[in-house]
Amino acid sequence: MCELLGLSANVPTDICFSFTGLMQRGGKTGPHRDGWGITFYEGKGCRTFKDPMPSCQSRIAQLVQEYPIKSCAIVSHIRQANRGAVALENTHPFTRELWGRYWTFAHNGQLAGYETLDTGRFWPVGQTDSERAFCWLLNRMESRFPVPPEQPAELFAAVAEWCGQLRDMGVFNMLLTDGEFVMTFCSTHLHWLTRRAPFGEAQLLDEDVTIDFQKETTPKDVVTVIATQPLTQNEAWCQMKSGEFNLFHYGECTLSGVVPV
Amino acid sequence: MCELLGLSANVPTDICFSFTGLMQRGGKTGPHRDGWGITFYEGKGCRTFKDPMPSCQSRIAQLVQEYPIKSCAIVSHIRQANRGAVALENTHPFTRELWGRYWTFAHNGQLAGYETLDTGRFWPVGQTDSERAFCWLLNRMESRFPVPPEQPAELFAAVAEWCGQLRDMGVFNMLLTDGEFVMTFCSTHLHWLTRRAPFGEAQLLDEDVTIDFQKETTPKDVVTVIATQPLTQNEAWCQMKSGEFNLFHYGECTLSGVVPV
Numbered sequence: 001m002c003e004l005l006g007l008s009a010n011v012p013t014d015i016c017f018s019f020t021g022l023m024q025r026g027g028k029t030g031p032h033r034d035g036w037g038i039t040f041y042e043g044k045g046c047r048t049f050k051d052p053m054p055s056c057q058s059r060i061a062q063l064v065q066e067y068p069i070k071s072c073a074i075v076s077h078i079r080q081a082n083r084g085a086v087a088l089e090n091t092h093p094f095t096r097e098l099w100g101r102y103w104t105f106a107h108n109g110q111l112a113g114y115e116t117l118d119t120g121r122f123w124p125v126g127q128t129d130s131e132r133a134f135c136w137l138l139n140r141m142e143s144r145f146p147v148p149p150e151q152p153a154e155l156f157a158a159v160a161e162w163c164g165q166l167r168d169m170g171v172f173n174m175l176l177t178d179g180e181f182v183m184t185f186c187s188t189h190l191h192w193l194t195r196r197a198p199f200g201e202a203q204l205l206d207e208d209v210t211i212d213f214q215k216e217t218t219p220k221d222v223v224t225v226i227a228t229q230p231l232t233q234n235e236a237w238c239q240m241k242s243g244e245f246n247l248f249h250y251g252e253c254t255l256s257g258v259v260p261v
Numbered sequence: 262m263c264e265l266l267g268l269s270a271n272v273p274t275d276i277c278f279s280f281t282g283l284m285q286r287g288g289k290t291g292p293h294r295d296g297w298g299i300t301f302y303e304g305k306g307c308r309t310f311k312d313p314m315p316s317c318q319s320r321i322a323q324l325v326q327e328y329p330i331k332s333c334a335i336v337s338h339i340r341q342a343n344r345g346a347v348a349l350e351n352t353h354p355f356t357r358e359l360w361g362r363y364w365t366f367a368h369n370g371q372l373a374g375y376e377t378l379d380t381g382r383f384w385p386v387g388q389t390d391s392e393r394a395f396c397w398l399l400n401r402m403e404s405r406f407p408v409p410p411e412q413p414a415e416l417f418a419a420v421a422e423w424c425g426q427l428r429d430m431g432v433f434n435m436l437l438t439d440g441e442f443v444m445t446f447c448s449t450h451l452h453w454l455t456r457r458a459p460f461g462e463a464q465l466l467d468e469d470v471t472i473d474f475q476k477e478t479t480p481k482d483v484v485t486v487i488a489t490q491p492l493t494q495n496e497a498w499c500q501m502k503s504g505e506f507n508l509f510h511y512g513e514c515t516l517s518g519v520v521p522v
Contacts, residue, residue, distance in 0.1 A: 042313075044386050045349025050308050063324050088306030096358060100384035121382065123361035125305050 012070035109171030164259030222251030273331035370432030425520030
């Protein structure tokens with residue numbers, strides 16, 4: 001399996017603290033040795049840092065932990081390969097353009113029969129079930145909505161239904177973002193929490209690091225963090241249910257529901 | 262204007278030496294302060310490092326200079342903004358998927374009337390003439406070849422014709438790669454050289470750095486470097502003509518010609 005990490009915030013926020021915790025699971029406190037990646041959105045643009053080598057040994061991961069890139073939407077993933085070789089083209093997150101926006105996707109789980117998913121004009125480059133599922137989702141999105149719907153909820157409710165179909169093929173926990181919205185779908189394991197004033201201290205589970213968000217934030221900040229497993233030991237993480245989807249918009253949950261099996 | 266740097270090699274080769282020279286032009290020995298980017302291919306996958314801040318001050322550029330990522334196809338760009346604001350979404354290189362391959366593009370120049378270029382399903386995300394020209398090229402490629410032609414020369418000869426049409430709209434120097442082929446089109450300024458045994462020493466023009474390729478290579482290595490302006494002072498760089506295109510395949514020039522005005 002793999003681990004996911006996402007962020008949605010109303011002010012550009014760096015993820016160094018949470019990323020530091022996640023990276024320890026890339027071969028040190030966790031078995032996810034088969035690559036890692038992280039995508040930061042800045043305006044309509046995004047940049048991805050990825051490496052097929054274990055995050056706990058990666059010099060690029062070290063830079064990302066130390067270099068605070070501030071973003072309102074971040075998606076990260078560390079990989080334990082199941083489908084697809086350990087290679088850069090199989091390293092999450094995956095990014096494709098649709099409707100003049102960059103869409104970024106990361107998946108935790110494993111799908112059966114994914115080879116038959118019709119991806120239309122979105123051809124997978126690598127061999128993972130994850131990238132094929134992403135291409136299938138994009139193809140569904142474009143087929144249903146040749147231009148993006150005026151109400152984002154209409155789009156993401158449809159995406160949730162399609163995620164339910166993927167969940168029925170195996171295990172499908174995912175993060176999807178266009179830089180403004182961050183959508184989650186939970187099949188087995190996904191947790192989240194929202195930090196807002198009054199801010200307190202948080203301590204990482206995987207590394208002896210504590211942060212006082214009071215010092216790092218303003219009273220108006222709203223920062224939601226999503227992770228496969230809780231990253232801190234003294235905060236109240238909410239566990240998502242199987243089939244639950246959530247849509248975060250600049251830190252606030254604006255749409256939520258459960259897709260029945 | 263901007264500066265381009267490309268590499269095509271028959272063995273995975275790092276570009277730290279040439280990149281170090283180029284980065285000095287990003288605000289130090291050159292005026293290109295408006296961002297920089299570099300894309301490395303590894304197998305079918307690629308990874309891009311980019312920053313909207315001047316390369317000579319960029320911590321990420323520092324990492325790329327020190328961290329030898331070995332690749333057979335590399336495209337890099339430093340930007341002096343003309344069309345489009347200084348922003349991440351306007352920072353080259355641009356990468357899109359077509360036919361299950363990632364295509365990466367960087368442009369030096371300026372086009373008039375680019376707003377009317379029909380990009381079909383490839384929607385630009387940013388505001389540059391460069392990204393729109395790239396989307397237009399991809400749309401032409403896909404329209405002419407719903408599946409990639411068996412003979413790559415057939416594809417790239419067509420791309421050269423389309424590059425000629427873009428050149429007629431202004432200044433269009435470009436690098437285009439799918440990770441296997443590196444194509445160049447020269448409108449005003451583009452130079453190249455191929456390093457092969459017997460290897461010698463090279464000295465950067467922009468920084469007091471010398472490298473002895475003899476120590477870094479094997480006798481079978483063939484490494485072609487493409488740059489807007491020569492990067493070294495003691496090597497014989499070939500200047501490309503206006504309208505000249507070249508196709509490099511693992512370091513060797515396999516197709517070349519001139520598109521008349």
